[in-house]
Amino acid sequence: MNKHKLKALILTVGAIFMAFLMVNVTSQAARMDMVDVSNNNGYMSTAEYTSMRNEFGVKALTVKVSEGTTFKDGYAASNIANGQAAGLYVNGYHFAHYKTKAQAIAEADFAGQAAKAAGLPVGAVLATDVESAEEQGILSQATNDRNNAAFMKEIQKFGYRTDIYTSGSWANNKMTVKGKTGWIASYPYVVSGKNWYSTNHAWQWSSTAKFRISYGGFDVSQLNSNYYTAGQKSTVKPTNKGAVKTNNQKANKNVSKPAASAKWVKEKKTYTLKTAVKLHTSTSTSSNTIAILPAGTTVKTDQAIIKGGYRWVRQPRFNGYGYLATGPASNTLEYVKSDATHTYYTVKYGDSWWTIAQRNGLSMTTLASQNGKSIYTTIYPSQRLVVR
Known part of the structure; x- marks a missing residue:
């Protein structure tokens, strides 16, 4: 030739x-193998979890169980029971505030007891969520490693397996997360074509995933091992594989881009600090400290921004502004809670979205939306809804 x-x-x-x-x-496409839910998602029905399994390929669920030594997630028990009823592998996590070994052990005891009470099955994973900028963020890697090890050793006494959840920017920087361990959160601009954190148990690649019959955005993760499926190959099988492929590809395309351009967004909210927080002169952890605000302080903010690997909120002051780091860029306002500015209504037998909305001068859509639900989501007696 x-x-x-x-x-x-x-x-x-x-x-x-x-x-x-x-x-x-x-x-x-990155897979939607695991979803984590908390009180922020409200009541989640078995039907919602079944849809996640059959139409999106979800295999496992990780439920927020507790936080610190005082907060127990009121929806943990129902999320665990309903996730199990849908045939999903169910795990749990605890949002950490500990800064010492003694505090880590105390939080582990609290988390283990809360998990038992909520019905988390023995042998499930009970991970420690370590991402507080004003707590673990100011500690050395060695100190965080010591505290995490103490927490996980104590958790094992309750019959649970353990793991560390943190952001990609903190893994092996603020704390050690070895290969074949860890659940890492990192939200790239482009998801498809690369298996991020493939040597770790799980990679959380989006916090804005949408599901067909569930309202709001969800944190979703791809599982790179069988650790979160009870240490065995998953037997969860979706009934609509075509929908799974389509929905996963759509989720990859719609993944929210981080605010790399560092644009301020309006966020007029009032918070009550659950821990002492440094108030900075600018959006940098190395900037001067105006004050250290003690736990219980009420903070009113007007704007928020993602910058330098952290999410910041701005507090108007009489002579300018103060700035608070609320966590890694991938985090929402986890370590602060909204001030008691809302009015709640407790659902009673016979209530519906329509009757509650009419009673409070709202439309059904508005009522459902401000509770992170849709009007097609079932509500149950004793459930609390925000009406103001």
């Missing part, structure tokens, strides 16, 4: 081969 024709043929075949590889790489 003419060598020029041979060369052309080789180049053509090579181009086709590379194109084939590119198609396969870009078509590899």
Whole structure:
């Protein structure tokens, strides 16, 4: 064969081969293997979890159980029971505030007891969520490692397996997260084509995933091992594999981009601090400290921004502004809680979205929306709803 024709043929075949590889790489969407839920998501029904399994390929659920040594998630028991009823593997997590070994052990005892009371099955994972900028963020890696180890050793006494959840920017920086361990949160601009944190148990790649019959955005993770499926190969099988593929690809395309451009957004809220927090002169942890606000302080904010790997809120002051770091960029306002500015209504037998909305001068859509639900979500007696 003419060598020029041979060369052309080789180049053509090579181009086709590379194109084939590119198609396969870009078509590899990050999977929605695991969803984590908390009181922020409110009541989640078995039907919602079943839809997640059948239409989106969700295999496992990780439920917030507790926080610090005083907060027990009021929805943990129902989320665990309903997730199990939907056939999902159910795990739990505890939001950490500990700064010493003694505090870590105390929080582990509190979390273990809360998990038992909520019905978390023995053998499930009970992870420690370590991401508080004003607590673990100011400690050395060695101190965080010591505290995490103490927490996890204590948790094992309750019959649970353990793991560490933290952000990608903190893993092996603020604390050690070895290969074949860890649940890492990192939200890239482009999800498809790369298996991030493939040596860790799980990679949380979005906090804004949408599900068909569930209202609001959800944290979703891809499982890179069988650790969160009871240490065995998952037996959870979706009933609509076509929908799973389509929904996963759609979720990959719609993943929210982090605010890399560092634009301020309006956020007029009032919070009560649950721990002491440094008030800075600018959006930098190395900037001067105006004051250390003690736990219980009421903070009114007007704007928020993601910058330097943290989420910041701005507090108007009589002579300018103060700035609070609320956690890693991927985090929402986890370590502060809203001030008691809302009016709640406790659902009674016979109530519906319509009757409660009419009684409080709201539309059904508004009522459902401000509670993180849709009007098609079932409500139950004793459930609390925000009506003001």
